[in-house]
Amino acid sequence: MMSIATPANGHYEIGFLLVPGFSQLAFSSALEPLRMANHLVDRRCYTWHLVSRDGAPVSASSGLQTGVDHGFDEDLSLDLVLVCAGVDVQRHCDRDTLRWLRRLAGRRIPLGAVCTGGYVLAQAGLLNGYRCTLHWEHISSIHEARMFPEVTFTSQLFVMDRDRYTCSGGISPLDMMLTLIARQQGLELAEAIAEEFIHERIRDVGDRQRTPLRVRLGHSHPKLEEVATLMEANLQEPLSLDELASYADLSRRQLERLFQRYVDCPPLKYYMDLRLMRARLLLRQTHMPITDVALACGFISPPHFTKCYHDRFGHSPSGERKRRSDRVAEASAQHAEAARPPGEK
Template sequence: MGNPYTVALILLPGFSLFTLGAVRAAFTVANEVEGDAVYRLRQYSPEGEAASSQCGLSLAAEALAGLNLEQPGLLLLIADERIDERLSMAARHQLGQQLRSLGQDGVWVLGASGTGAQVLAQHGLLDGYRAAIDWQLLAEAVQHYPDTAFVPGLYELDRNRITAGAGAAVIDLILHWLGKRHGSMFAAEVALVLGLERLRGGDERQPVPASAQPAVGSIRLKEALELMATNLAEPLQAEDIAQLVGVSRRQLERLFRQHLDTFPSRYYLELRLKHARRQLKQTTLSIQQVGLACGFASGSHFSTTYRNYFGCTPREERARHAMPLVEAYKAGEEME
């Protein structure tokens, strides 16, 4: 048999151990099913010899500069948080160079999970492709990268680009990709060993978090919640949502009152505000950018609405979150 096919896992800051484990498990089982080491996994970090995970655990990883570009392979970005400002300028530059080099030769398959598709899109590597991305970034990605056809599904395979949304969707992506290379029976056998009952289709929508699920089942309500969750930057009117899910506005309001004890407009606003709060805490986007990404056309409207709901302004929220980091930095200086 020929040389093993290289699978280069690029661990970006804040990656999920679950996602990494799922990918490694899928390819490990694939080797077991094939009875040979057909896939060779390597871990790389844009920042050197270690990669920091979402939970703070650091894993050993090779420097990205050591990636051999001469042999064909699959490069998969493992990302579960925004990395806009989490990488140094030098690391971002090197990552961009490597990605563009691989994207030009057409031999490597470029893939991403979670928020990783945003990185590929930033470097123009998804222009003209369909792609999946973490549902929380979908509306923003559609707005910022018009040359990419972002979809709300679990995963997407388009020629030599493969992408998945958040969480377990990456398992479905890898299994489907393995099925393309080895046949559907091979993928089914790998899935069976992994304990999966079925292979999910890429067009299945990413699930809305449990906090957004209705207490009592309602297909129309679930569809309305998904529309809201994937249209945060440009909020839909209640009439449009009702029409898209096939009910009248009055029926839609009745569903929300019955299952969630609120009105559609109120629920939608809370969803946008909670998303804004996460953005303020987890990203370095400006307050104005956060407001725009959450559907607020003016900074004053965003600030007033945010204060009325959370009891503090976006600026105060950002300062409050940054304070522990400043104190920790000062404590570290005193210890030196």
């Protein structure tokens, strides 16, 4: 459950700290859902405040400058502050920025981050004992450098751990903010915003970043990457092992040895896992009939799909759908509780 206290009037004040070199895409993906929420309900559910260290405009990684409303010297009453960063984030973890964030934490203001903003929070010591996420490139480098041993980094798209909210960058802030809006204002509004943005499904905290195979392996192997790309492009009509080997100009035995050596599993098992992960995403985020999901992921026989799914995830495809319904019911209950007038039981 989220730990942001619900204001009695259902209105939230959100701060965005813009760090020089921030990602304009990630920032916009976090801000725009708030604007659309206000538009669709025709009232101000959210007010946002842009902040920089000295109150001066900030240049994004693209070079575009964005004006801000406040500097660190102003006292703001906020319900959440999100750190928006991007390239060269290490250069911008200055003493004033870290001190300001620690001061907010001392006032028990929930903190979050988009893109590499989580690095700033970690540098301030504000993610110690928390689970969080960053873009896969930065997670890899942090692990290699053995930085922030008290922080648990995950490969999830976004993480909401108590009063810390982090996401991996790109358009993942959109999913995190839609999840936040669903909890605060109701799932119906969040889904309406997703439709307005032509965002076909709201990804949840269980979804993970698609880390390139070379990153997971710790090195690049062209033939292995080529085969993995072929698998990802042919989920609905899976290729045979002989076809995969032929396309990559390998023998079947060479292909099996490559996967066993570098991925530690047979190629067909890796392929099956890709198909099942895709099926889980469709079951969670669409209303496609289960039979259609099976076909879309290369399973001609529904019983075979059910067996493979249960073996991989510990429950059936219909059980996955029930979990989704339970999440919707939980979000609706939280919305109803938040909308209840103070003192009413």
